[in-house]
Amino acid sequence: MSEVLSIIRLRWTMQRSAMRAKPVSMVMFVLGLLFSMALIVGTGICCWSLGSVDTSESNILHAAMLLVGALLSFGALLLQIMSLGQGTVLSLSKFELFGIRDRVLSISLLLASVCGIPGITILLTLLASGFAYRSTSVAVIVTAVVSAFLAVITIFVLTRIITILLSSVTFSKKGRNILHVGAFLVLMAIGQLPNLLGNDYLELLLYGSASRGVLGMLAWTPFVAAFQLPFDAMAGQWLFVAIRVLVIAVTWAFCHWLCMWYLRKARQSSGSSTVKVVSGQKGLGLFRFVPDNASGAVSARLAIYLRKDVRQISMLILPLLLVVMAAFRGANASDAVWQATLVGPLLVMICESNGLAYDGRGLYMEAICAVRGWYDRIGRMRVNAAIIVVYGMLLMVIAFAITGYWKTPEHILEGLIYTVAAMSVGLCSLGVAEVVSCTLMYPVAPMDRPFSAPQGRGATQFLFPIIHVVVSLVTLLPSILVVVLLLVTHNAGLMWIMMPVSLINGLAVLFLGSWLGGKLMDARMTKILSTLDDFASLQQ
């Protein structure tokens, strides 16, 4: 028992130390605490008001609780998959020198993670949701309280076990990246669900017979079983309560056994994973094909990195995803698809607007080698402009195929105007990114843990990309003004003028941005390096 308490105390001691070392951690902690309290109080008030509802509304509550349970469990698992490889402070390996028994260590670490702010918040929120049953019997309320504890522990047991299962399989870096991108796509698709299901999506999820059927089945799995318990108790189905508790207990036992197995296996195979991997690329790869100067070296390096950097590859998928999603918009699908091609490049260049932070301390090589900022910017511009043009063409082909605009000359012209405009958006966004990336930097996840959250600076991670997007839109004003002018003067037939106008607009902003970015980089290099050192310490 003393080991369990020690590890829980250790968890909170480390939290306090982090806050003492970095004021921004304290700010984030307080904000997190406020959010948690708002969630708990909000849930409590909502459920209190539901406490005297009639049976028809208790059916909605039932569906809502199961839905929340499913989202909570699967969301936690998905996030765990995405942060695979993240070395948490409370990992099993950190305690292997202390001679703590495996069983005790495993339970201690589980309880320590439950005792964090997220675990306590979920627990108190679920307990607060128990107010919804206040007009029922004492037995139901007691079941709700017990089910809250069961639900929280089960979620943490499952997330822990998914880490162990995925870690025990020897993933190659490539395999791991594919897993990350897959999880990212699922999350994005879930985010787009309201668009796909239309405005009545909540009604569909809460009242739809299909969704109820699925939730009913999930209630027999450890993911959602705990959330079903109060409703079984309400219906007096105590046998179902017993079976579901048994499902949960068996899950815990199995996960505990799996954890013990993993600890034994890890001990036997410790250190055997340091195998050299010969790169598939013999020789110089892209370094052979770039211009023979410093900017060429920057281009080759950046292109090689982009191919291997899942953090940025995920963003590259977004424009395609947006176009495909827009195709399901019903009546206005064609317009939505072409408009999506305009938004995509803006999102893709968000990564480049923080490009130096994505490169990390590798930038020291350029600083050591006295590379002028202008050469760096040209090197980066070359690669990103190529991506914008090639990707723009690809999206054009897809958009033509989806909308059928290739059938008439008018529509072909419209499609071409959209395509050139989209490229112009990309070029403007790139030009702004070349300036912004030297000034408004924010920390990102390390390359080998692409979806882990870098500690602190949450506000900058949110604000700086918005600034980049807004400034990019401002630089597009000349093109926007010409469009407005053509429409106001009823000269929509001359819209083809937009092709050269937007192209000149994009190229001008790109050139100006790269030149200014180069100057800024030269002037701020030591400051940039110090900022990158700071970011690297946040990734530990």
Next chain:
Amino acid sequence: MAVSNEMTTSQGNGVANPRMAVSIRGLVKRFGAKTAVNNLNLDIPVSSFYGLVGPNGAGKTTTLRMLTGLLAPDAGSVSIFGHDVWTDVNAAKRMIGVMPESSQIFDRLTGMQLLVYSGMLRGMKRKESIARARDLIKAFDLQDSANVMVADYSTGMTKKICLASAMIHSPRVLVLDEPFEAVDPVSSANLKDILIEYAATGGTVIISSHVMALVERMCTHVAVIDKGHVCASGTVDEVAAGQDLEDRFLQLVGGRHAAAHLDWLDGGAR
């Protein structure tokens, strides 16, 4: 060169010595309330193998960062062959080769790619970069790993590729921060041979190290740095002053005390 605990004449008058490979005058760097480098003066002769030694936090790495143009000093000057580093930082950088730390390289490139990248960044032509990269890979015994991502290298191999990337443009001064840390004895011996040969051809090597035996064996000159300034500098013999260099070092920086004699730490024998 006169030694040591007192500054030489040129150091004393605060004017950089253009005959020196590196000449540092009145260098100061503060981080908040802490003064990391405190009025540091040092002359490093051409073709010397110069060791900077000092306890942890003495200011060695900060000094090297200011010397290599990676950190702006709060006061003082650094000149390389008479050129002030901070007047034209890029010109100074072109004269020196700095060994990056393992976290300061693009480790998703292969060893070969990293060296060619380093060469091309220095303005060398691709063909020349490739030829020199091949020579360096052979000299550092990395032929089998030339096409392996540097991220998959061992610590020692990474040190070697970092050193190679600092040498590819044949600099006049090499600056190495703890170059032999975590390098196996065989690789270490090979690295030392390369560096000694380089110094013999007129190159100047500046290393920082904690290993006194290594400094005593390899370096022609040494400077003991403590609390941000130079306690003693000169040839190794001059600084050692007839003693073992490690004893002399401990004498200069202090901090050595008697064993703690912890009663409970008995190894089970009592």
